[in-house]
Each structure stands twice: as structure tokens, then as C-alpha cells.
Amino acid sequence: MARYTGLFVVAVPIDRLRQLVIDILESCHCGIIYDTGDYLMARETPGQVTFSKLVTVEVIIDRPVDDNEAIKMNFLLKNEELPLHADNHCRQMFNLIQYAIEHNRQWHLVESTVS
Numbered sequence: 001m002a003r004y005t006g007l008f009v010v011a012v013p014i015d016r017l018r019q020l021v022i023d024i025l026e027s028c029h030c031g032i033i034y035d036t037g038d039y040l041m042a043r044e045t046p047g048q049v050t051f052s053k054l055v056t057v058e059v060i061i062d063r064p065v066d067d068n069e070a071i072k073m074n075f076l077l078k079n080e081e082l083p084l085h086a087d088n089h090c091r092q093m094f095n096l097i098q099y100a101i102e103h104n105r106q107w108h109l110v111e112s113t114v115s
Contacts, residue, residue: 002083002090006114012107052080055093
């Protein structure tokens with residue numbers, strides 16, 4: 001099973017964050033399947049790859065105590081594909097979402113850590 005994680009810290013009003021994350025995921029061909037506000041789950045839209053390669057994205061939003069603090073988001077991308085190659089489909093999707101987060105003009109990226 002391929003798994004990739006990323007921590008992103010952004011400065012944006014909390015009331016805009018959820019919709020911005022949804023927009024990013026949808027722009028990367030992922031549909032929201034579960035949303036509790038602080039937790040989002042999305043699944044890659046079927047049709048381009050086999051079902052075992054379809055990527056699931058989980059996002060945990062850590063709400064700040066103070067409204068002026070930056071917001072932490074933990075992303076987990078995973079699928080059933082064995083990561084036999086460094087450039088597998090899950091990694092490609094992770095790179096796409098990472099790029100979309102880091103280059104979004106709607107917020108200020110404070111920090112990013114990926115593994």
C-alpha cells in the first residue's frame with residue numbers, strides 16, 4: 001500500500017479554509033466523500049486508472065486557539081498500489097496536490113513538511 005503524508009501550515013481566515021481545501025481537491029480530480037469540518041476525505045474520480053490505483057485523500061485540519069495563528073493541515077494520500085517504483089500513481093497524485101497547496105494564491109504558505 002502506497003502512503004504519503006504532508007503537513008502544511010497556512011495563514012488564511014478559518015472560515016475560508018474548508019472551501020479552499022475542497023476546491024484544491026476537486027481541481028486535482030478528487031471528489032469529497034466525507035466532511036465533518038475538521039476532517040475531509042476525498043477519493044480520486046474513477047476512469048483514468050485501475051481501482052487499486054485510485055487514491056484516497058484524508059485531511060485533518062487543526063484549528064488554532066487564536067484567530068491570528070496559522071492553521072495546520074495534515075494530508076494523507078494512500079491507495080492499494082504497491083509502491084514498487086518511486087514514481088508511482090499515488091506519488092504523482094501527492095505531488096499534484098502538494099503543488100496545488102504550495103502555489104495557491106488564496107493563502108500564505110507558512111511551512112510545509114512532506115514524507
